[in-house]
Amino acid sequence: MKCFIAILILTGYNVLPYREYYWDLRTDTKNTMVSDAMRRDRFRQILKYIHCADNAQPDNTVKVWKIRPFMDELKIKFINNWIPEENLDFDESMIKYYGRHSSKQFTRDKPIRFGYKMWCLNSPSGYLINLDMYQGKNPRGNENYEKQFGKCIAPLVSMTDEFPEPIKLLLFKFYFDNLFSGFDVLYYLKQKGYQGTGTIRENRIPKSCPLSDKRTFSKNNRRGTFESSIG
Template sequence: MSVNRFSWFLTHLHLCDNNLQPNKNEINYDKLYKVRPLIDSLSKIFLHHYIPNKNQSIDESMIRFKGRHSIKQYMPMKPIKRGYKVWIRADQSGYICEFQIYTGKTDSVENNLGKRVVQDLTQNIKNKYHCMYFDNFFTSLGLVEELLQDGIYGCGTVRSNRKGLPKNQLSDKKFKKGDSEGRVSTT
């Protein structure tokens, strides 16, 4: 495609009405307003055309982006260091069932971000007893208990200093290479 043709598409393709865009100072301001119709359409299509497996996972993904935008994230320990962070719920085949683009911190401090993300991404599979797997960023005792009440099984690694963990866990000094400790709910 030529540069002129691409420029024409770029200037004539709009997904929403700019006159209806809320101001940045308003409460319901959406940083992704201009692409929100496309994001919502993709989410509906992903959910409608595929029946996911019972085993699913939630994790973060980065979309490489080097330009300037307020939702761009910098994560120095990741393979893709700069870009858009996306929370994804995928099944065991790798199909993305749902996703949520992280738009950054709000004015107030958000506690339990991982818990909120998991709850948002599992709204459509409540009471279907899927098995959700996630890493230590998301895992907390409260989250796993709430998922079980919603009819979803949860499994994940946990940080040793996470609040609400049982006091009778082994100290890190007693572990040898390859050792692990696990907990299972009986309810």
């Protein structure tokens, strides 16, 4: 099984038009790392019969129900093997996919425009601590968090709830971009003993907040300058 999974990983970045080409006799397609490790028919057999969920009991409320048990196991392993660090990043990540699936997303002006969108919590070294797949309406989503903070940042708040109890007491600093920033979530993180830093969209700034106008600020200051407001 380790060999089978290794082949899946290798074929993810060494891409050929058809999977069978890795066992092809032509020198421009054959991959000896694959063909010498496992026979083609054996690989096909495992691929046909391996499942992460019971196909006889589908959960139609979850678009990715076939791999949800596997994702849940990964989440547990990621957190259990994580060495906590102070600074953490929360952002979206695209997994390239051109096939047909109801969860496939299209994002304009992105390096990967078609694929699956994942909410990811990472350490500065790039270690993936936790993840959640965007499915439109999240059947496992916390409706209270979504109403209070918004659907994009709600997964981060839920991920902090999934930290083991001793880790929850650590003083984390979260960083995110303007898709996730908002005063409500920043205030919530502060109440939990955490810090949050991120750019913010102008339409999310309360009128009572004494920050300079975006155009005026950009005109009078160099790139990298920031303005703070305490109150």
